[in-house]
Amino acid sequence: MLEQPTFGRRLRELRLARGLSQAELAAEGLSTAYLSRLESGARPPTQKVLEHLTARLGVPADAFETVELSALGQALAHVTSSDADDGSALPLLDAAVRSPDTDNVDLRWVSLWKLTHLHASQGRLAGALDTARDLAALSDQIGVPLLRERVHSHLAWCLRETGDIAEALVSAQVAVAIAEEHAVPRRDTVKARLVLVSVLAESGRMAEARVYSDQLLATAEELTGAPYAEVLWAVANVRLREGDETGAAELLDRALGRLESRDAPLLSLRLRLAAASLSLQMNPPRVGTAERLLHEAEPIVRIVGTATNEIELDVVRAHLAFQRRDIDTVTALYERIEPSMGALTFRDRIRMELLHNQVLVMRGHQETGVRAIEKLAAEAQERGNLHLVSEVWRVLATTLSGIDAH
Incomplete structure (x- = not known):
């Protein structure tokens, strides 16, 4: 549709793109004043005027037409054309x-x-x-x-x-x-x-998980970069849950060794945080490995990390502090994380709440801590996360046995 004022704006864009003045475009067929009124939107174009302009500009008539984007189209165009999300x-x-x-x-x-x-x-x-x-x-x-x-x-x-x-x-x-x-x-x-x-x-369906993870591992060497690292990460997680800690550690090392941070920085960050977390879940916990991985992750978070990545980093720091028996740091990190718990995955949230309540039990608030841990187990059971249920009960038993031993 050739409607004003959009026609006038498009006319001016085409004229300037060709480096023409209004007088040069008007030439012998139009007055400069009339062309000015066309560009301002004050006058609609006639068929004769349109023929003159298309000939002078060397464009078809539909070059003046504009397409109106829907609200959804405008929103999508805004999102995809922005270099960064401004909120x-x-x-x-x-x-x-x-x-x-x-x-x-x-x-x-x-x-x-x-x-x-x-x-x-x-x-x-x-x-x-x-x-x-x-x-x-x-x-x-x-x-x-x-x-x-x-x-x-x-x-x-x-x-x-x-x-x-x-x-x-x-x-x-x-x-x-x-x-x-x-x-x-x-x-x-x-x-x-x-x-x-x-x-x-x-x-908790480990037999099936093992079958699929073995299939993935058998074809891993055909992959490169991020897909290769993700396969090894997933298989390592299965191996650890089966009790094969050595196999899990070797797979994580292979994944980290083949993934360049500069090629996939966010995946590299996630993999290091996951590897640090898994290292702390081993028996005995590999505290030194976790420290190294966190040290490698911290600059990546500063450069390309999101607010959620910062929270995830604090979660692993809290678990590391617990292994060091730095209970005050665990408490401080929990208080910093608590307002943003909604950004965590279900598993990370349950494990963070579990850690917090372990500390409560260790500090003498046994009834409060145990009751909260039992609720966490029930929540994980309701969601069908049987592996997490097992972890919660195991941690509670270990914490209580440690209290009894003292």
Whole structure:
């Protein structure tokens, strides 16, 4: 549509792009004053004027037309064209994607995909999960296998991070089934199996987790960079839960040795934090290894880390301080982390609360601490995280036995 004032703005853009003055463009067919009024939006263009302008500028008539973006299109354009999130991207896109007049399926899918990852990157796990559910429903409606596989993998990840293990297992199994039935890219198949392995391990189904992790490990050398490191990380987690601490440590060392921080800094950071945490869960805890890994992680957090990464770093610091028997530091770190607990994964939150209540028991508040730990076990049981349930009861038994010994 050739409407003012958009026509005038577009006319001026085209004229200036060609380095023409108003007098040069007007030439013999128009007066400069009339052209000025066209550019200001004061006069509408006639067919004769349009023919003159297209000839002088060397453009077709539709070069003056403008396309109005929908609210969702504008929001998505803002988010994707920004070098960094200034804080406005997430609420802007969220409001647009929830608008009832959003009927462009393609645009809605891309927007939901972007939105769920924005939520996740900012530690808004509940928002990431809600959006991932909407995205899964839309993907199933569209029916494209690759999109369905990627979304169900992501949904399974969101469910695992928020503690809904039973539902996460269903989504992960759907993703793997789609990947195995259809010719999806190998990297997507690997990602689907990675999520399934982690969910199986959380749910206590170690025999199945071992089968899938062995399959992943058998093909790991065919991978490079981040996918290779993620496979070894997942397999190491399974090995540790099976009691193979030496095997877990070797796999983590291989993963860290092959992953360059400059190539994938955020994955390198996450891997170091995870490796430090796993090192502290070994028997006996590998305190020196955890210290080294945290020392390597700290500059990465300062350079590329998010607020959530800072909290995750503090969580591992708290567990390290406990192993050093620096109880005051554990308490100080817990007080710093507590207001931001919502940014933590379900597992990290439960383990942080468990650590806090261990300290309460050690400081003589046994009844309060034990009651809180029992509630944590019940919460993990309700969510289907049997491995975490086992860890909570084991920690309680160890803490109480230590109190009795003194």
